[in-house]
Amino acid sequence: MKVIEVNNLSKEFITKKRITKPNGKKALFKKEKIIKKAVDDISFSVEEGEALAFIGPNGAGKSTTIKMLTGILYPTSGSIKVLGLNPSKERVKLSYQIGTVFGQKEQLWVHLSAYDNFKFFGSIYDIKKEELKKRIDNLAHIFEIESFMYQPVKSLSLGQRMKCEMVASLLHNPKMLFFDEPTIGLDPIAKETLRKLIKKINKELGTTILFTSHDVGDIEEVCKRVIIINNGKIVLDDSMRNLKYHHLNKKIVEVNLKKSVKLEEKEGITILKAKDTLYKIEVDMNKTSMEELMSLFNADDLQDITISSTPLEDIIKNIYRGKDE
Amino acid sequence: MNKYFGVFKTSFKQEKDTLFDTVMRAITFFIIMYIFLQLWGYIYGENGTSQVINGYSLPQMIWYLTIGELITFTAKHSQITRAISKEIISGSIAYKLNKPYNYYLYNITTFMAKSCFALIFMLPVAVLIGGVFVGFPSTFVVAQILPCIISILLSHLLNWCLFAIVGLLGFWCQDASPFDWIVSKFLMLLGMFFPIEFFPSWLQPAIRYSPIYSIMSGPASLVANFSWELFGQVILSQIVWIVILILIGLGLYNIGKRKVVSNGG
Numbered sequence: 001m002k003v004i005e006v007n008n009l010s011k012e013f014i015t016k017k018r019i020t021k022p023n024g025k026k027a028l029f030k031k032e033k034i035i036k037k038a039v040d041d042i043s044f045s046v047e048e049g050e051a052l053a054f055i056g057p058n059g060a061g062k063s064t065t066i067k068m069l070t071g072i073l074y075p076t077s078g079s080i081k082v083l084g085l086n087p088s089k090e091r092v093k094l095s096y097q098i099g100t101v102f103g104q105k106e107q108l109w110v111h112l113s114a115y116d117n118f119k120f121f122g123s124i125y126d127i128k129k130e131e132l133k134k135r136i137d138n139l140a141h142i143f144e145i146e147s148f149m150y151q152p153v154k155s156l157s158l159g160q161r162m163k164c165e166m167v168a169s170l171l172h173n174p175k176m177l178f179f180d181e182p183t184i185g186l187d188p189i190a191k192e193t194l195r196k197l198i199k200k201i202n203k204e205l206g207t208t209i210l211f212t213s214h215d216v217g218d219i220e221e222v223c224k225r226v227i228i229i230n231n232g233k234i235v236l237d238d239s240m241r242n243l244k245y246h247h248l249n250k251k252i253v254e255v256n257l258k259k260s261v262k263l264e265e266k267e268g269i270t271i272l273k274a275k276d277t278l279y280k281i282e283v284d285m286n287k288t289s290m291e292e293l294m295s296l297f298n299a300d301d302l303q304d305i306t307i308s309s310t311p312l313e314d315i316i317k318n319i320y321r322g323k324d325e
Numbered sequence: 326m327n328k329y330f331g332v333f334k335t336s337f338k339q340e341k342d343t344l345f346d347t348v349m350r351a352i353t354f355f356i357i358m359y360i361f362l363q364l365w366g367y368i369y370g371e372n373g374t375s376q377v378i379n380g381y382s383l384p385q386m387i388w389y390l391t392i393g394e395l396i397t398f399t400a401k402h403s404q405i406t407r408a409i410s411k412e413i414i415s416g417s418i419a420y421k422l423n424k425p426y427n428y429y430l431y432n433i434t435t436f437m438a439k440s441c442f443a444l445i446f447m448l449p450v451a452v453l454i455g456g457v458f459v460g461f462p463s464t465f466v467v468a469q470i471l472p473c474i475i476s477i478l479l480s481h482l483l484n485w486c487l488f489a490i491v492g493l494l495g496f497w498c499q500d501a502s503p504f505d506w507i508v509s510k511f512l513m514l515l516g517m518f519f520p521i522e523f524f525p526s527w528l529q530p531a532i533r534y535s536p537i538y539s540i541m542s543g544p545a546s547l548v549a550n551f552s553w554e555l556f557g558q559v560i561l562s563q564i565v566w567i568v569i570l571i572l573i574g575l576g577l578y579n580i581g582k583r584k585v586v587s588n589g590g
Binding site for chain 2: 074095098100102111116
């Protein structure tokens with residue numbers, strides 16, 4: 001069953017700027033309209049129980065799309081159906097069935113404890129007292145927040161706050177959860193914990209998840225399907241498996257050797273930069289292995305090594321370039 | 326309504342964190358009122374208690390001013406404008422729109438919780454200033470306490486309705502504070518400082534039928550010069566203005582919310 005259906009969705013933001021006269025001076029009153037297309041004619045659908053990553057660089061239009069899906073922003077054109085409802089016309093009705101977590105915007109009252117916040121959310125979602133208590137206990141156990149949920153939110157770490165944010169957004173048993181960059185600013189351990197919890201919600205509670213992030217790790221761990229958006233347009237809509245095979249297979253290896261050597265390129269190994277004893281190498285894991293790379297130089301000469309994935313921005317650029325070609 | 330009772334309770338609880346600020350405001354309120362007390366004492370002269378200016382004796386004048394200042398101190402109208410216009414201009418209003426409540430009712434409820442919290446500290450100070458320094462007005466009856474409190478609470482509600490409209494201008498302009506300044510100065514000059522009887526006769530009807538009367542002059546003169554007839558007049562004007570201002574505000578909000586701009590995550 002489809003829980004989200006988006007057809008030809010567009011959103012324009014209009015700003016006004018004072019026009020510049022031929023003599024170079026700015027006009028006092030006359031303004032010109034500047035139309036920025038944040039989302040440009042996108043269509044997609046999401047099945048019930050799916051975990052979908054919605055990714056793209058800054059300003060790509062992913063948050064704007066989420067805000068339209070949750071009824072916060074009005075689309076300029078196109079149609080949206082979320083759980084059979086039109087978000088901009090049936091916003092309140094929809095809000096009972098969805099949950100939202102915005103990594104860059106707290107929804108908790110910071111001077112109060114997380115527990116008081118849960119009681120507040122219980123009252124706005126019309127949850128009965130006894131039922132609310134059961135749900136808080138259950139979620140507090142799943143999210144392991146029992147030890148700090150009675151402390152004021154302002155005294156919690158970012159990771160603890162995000163856990164509480166997630167509990168607050170799950171109290172009313174939503175059918176869908178929208179996560180907008182929930183791991184932003186978290187340390188690797190907190191990120192990992194949160195990813196596991198999101199996965200758990202999706203698997204155990206069967207909640208449909210729509211997830212935006214800049215972090216490839218988030219997407220790899222949580223989602224089975226990926227939509228990449230850039231300049232307001234969908235660049236790619238594919239399974240995580242395909243994306244991994246075609247685009248997340250390249251690693252960047254930076255090595256610092258004791259002495260300068262002449263490295264030779266092989267299939268799947270590309271020298272991106274070589275300066276004195278520093279080398280930056282791209283390794284295509286579909287074509288070669290790390291062992292093959294290590295055989296290019298003497299291991300005793302190795303002073304330092306760093307291995308990283310290709311940045312998401314570069315992957316998107318590559319995909320986008322590929323589409324253009 | 327349970328929902329909004331929950332919002333009221335949470336907001337009231339959160340206000341406990343501002344206890345120190347509220348106590349400091351109460352002290353400032355006391356100091357300002359003490360200065361006004363000296364000023365009006367000088368104007369009324371040595372026979373202050375028997376002297377009457379425009380129908381107001383010194384105790385009535387001080388009670389009028391005390392209630393006017395009390396409403397100004399506890400309603401904190403510039404915060405109403407600032408909070409709403411800031412939410413609109415920054416786009417953070419968007420995050421409140423995805424919850425199952427009415428944005429307008431939610432804000433009224435949180436504001437009334439804050440006002441009630443502030444009143445708990447300020448009202449005793451007001452009673453202390455009036456009761457101890459000049460005594461109660463000659464018209465005072467115990468039965469007027471509840472009607473006066475109702476009128477003061479309605480005045481707070483009206484304050485919110487009026488300044489929320491100013492804040493909603495944030496949908497169309499980048500800074501609503503100049504409008505806030507103008508409206509608050511009108512309230513201060515034509516309502517808080519002087520009773521309506523102190524103004525020229527040609528100006529009095531304009532004040533009487535404006536929100537200034539319902540917010541300031543009405544509740545303040547009700548305390549200073551209570552009668553059941555005046556109570557009926559003040560309450561009626563307050564209810565009429567609440568309905569009018571809520572309708573205007575909701576109209577502006579419904580037009581403006583389509584203009585919500587919220588970029589980024």
